[in-house]
Amino acid sequence: xxxxxxxxxxxxxxxxxxxxxxxxxxxxxxxxxxxxxxxxxxxxxxxxxxxxxxxxxxxxxxxxxxxxxxxxxxxxxxxxxxxxxxxxxxxxxxxxxxxxxxxxxxxxxxxxxxxxxxxxxxxxxxxxxxxxxxxxxxxxxxxxxxxxxxxxxxxxxxxxxxxxxxxxxxxxxxxxxxxxxxxxxxxxxxxxxxxxxxxxxxxxxxxxxxxxxxxxxxxxxxxxxxxxxxxxxxxxxxxxxxxxxxxxxxxxxxxxxxxxxxxxxxxxxxxxxxxxxxxxxxxx
Numbered sequence: 001x002x003x004x005x006x007x008x009x010x011x012x013x014x015x016x017x018x019x020x021x022x023x024x025x026x027x028x029x030x031x032x033x034x035x036x037x038x039x040x041x042x043x044x045x046x047x048x049x050x051x052x053x054x055x056x057x058x059x060x061x062x063x064x065x066x067x068x069x070x071x072x073x074x075x076x077x078x079x080x081x082x083x084x085x086x087x088x089x090x091x092x093x094x095x096x097x098x099x100x101x102x103x104x105x106x107x108x109x110x111x112x113x114x115x116x117x118x119x120x121x122x123x124x125x126x127x128x129x130x131x132x133x134x135x136x137x138x139x140x141x142x143x144x145x146x147x148x149x150x151x152x153x154x155x156x157x158x159x160x161x162x163x164x165x166x167x168x169x170x171x172x173x174x175x176x177x178x179x180x181x182x183x184x185x186x187x188x189x190x191x192x193x194x195x196x197x198x199x200x201x202x203x204x205x206x207x208x209x210x211x212x213x214x215x216x217x218x219x220x221x222x223x224x225x226x227x228x229x230x231x232x233x234x235x236x237x238x239x240x241x242x243x244x245x246x247x248x249x250x251x252x253x254x255x256x257x258x259x260x261x262x263x264x265x266x267x268x269x270x271x272x273x274x275x276x277x278x279x280x281x282x283x284x
Contacts, residue, residue, distance in 0.1 A: 021067075022070065024039055025078075027092065036075075036082070038110070040119060041063045043063070043064045043108070044056070044108065047109050050183060050209075051250060052209055052250045052258055053251065055108070071122060075122075076126055079132075099136050101136055111146045116155040124161075137164050138164035139166070140156065140166045142166060147194035165204065165205065167207040167242060168199075170226065173228055191233075192229050196233045204238060205242050209246070211245060217261070242283070243273065244282070245284045267282060
């Protein structure tokens with residue numbers, strides 16, 4: 001049974017709106033319309049703990065065992081009502097009633113699923129079955145932390161074969177900033193290596209969330225260190241940067257530290273990134 005109780009908005013990315021386990025719709029600022037989410041972490045488990053994360057009851061861990069038959073049934077049923085029914089007319093705002101992507105995202109790190117490559121192959125097959133075409137890409141939204149694993153690289157290569165793309169999270173440029181923002185102690189060199197591995201296998205955008213912390217703007221050092229990570233990964237291999245701010249309230253204990261940047265403040269940061277020769281898309 002596919003259902004929603006309210007019109008989609010950018011402010012509500014409730015994974016249970018459609019009443020399904022693995023498949024959910026959202027209105028995506030960055031995608032510019034309706035995104036069909038694939039949630040391989042219905043247990044709310046992630047190996048990171050990002051300060052701005054909107055997932056309630058977030059826990060440390062990895063994806064549970066995935067029922068691929070259920071995933072296929074849910075996605076086929078949902079695509080059927082979107083493509084052949086009137087779901088978009090009733091549940092999406094006028095002017096945004098268009099499927100813009102199918103995105104592996106959800107309530108944790110999707111590549112932590114043991115069957116990640118099998119899930120990518122399944123989604124790519126249904127994407128073709130419903131004739132969604134190149135205008136509705138399959139995307140992976142990832143923190144990239146598991147990119148050195150062979151099965152993750154296999155999944156990313158399958159994504160590339162399906163004309164998909166990766167949105168790879170980079171929020172900080174030094175170990176202290178990464179720990180404060182993403183809740184994990186990780187050297188920036190490791191992020192750069194993983195980003196380079198990903199970009200070598202599939203078209204890759206960097207997705208970056210920036211905000212005020214205790215009222216303070218990201219410092220010049222913060223931006224310089226962040227840019228060094230991108231340069232170490234090889235700017236020429238990246239599609240660009242998706243720079244965005246906070247549109248929904250964090251559900252983490254760190255929420256009280258965070259406040260949104262203005263569009264002008266985000267545009268100033270974007271200008272610094274563009275100086276390195278990168279395309280930047282800004283979503284306040």
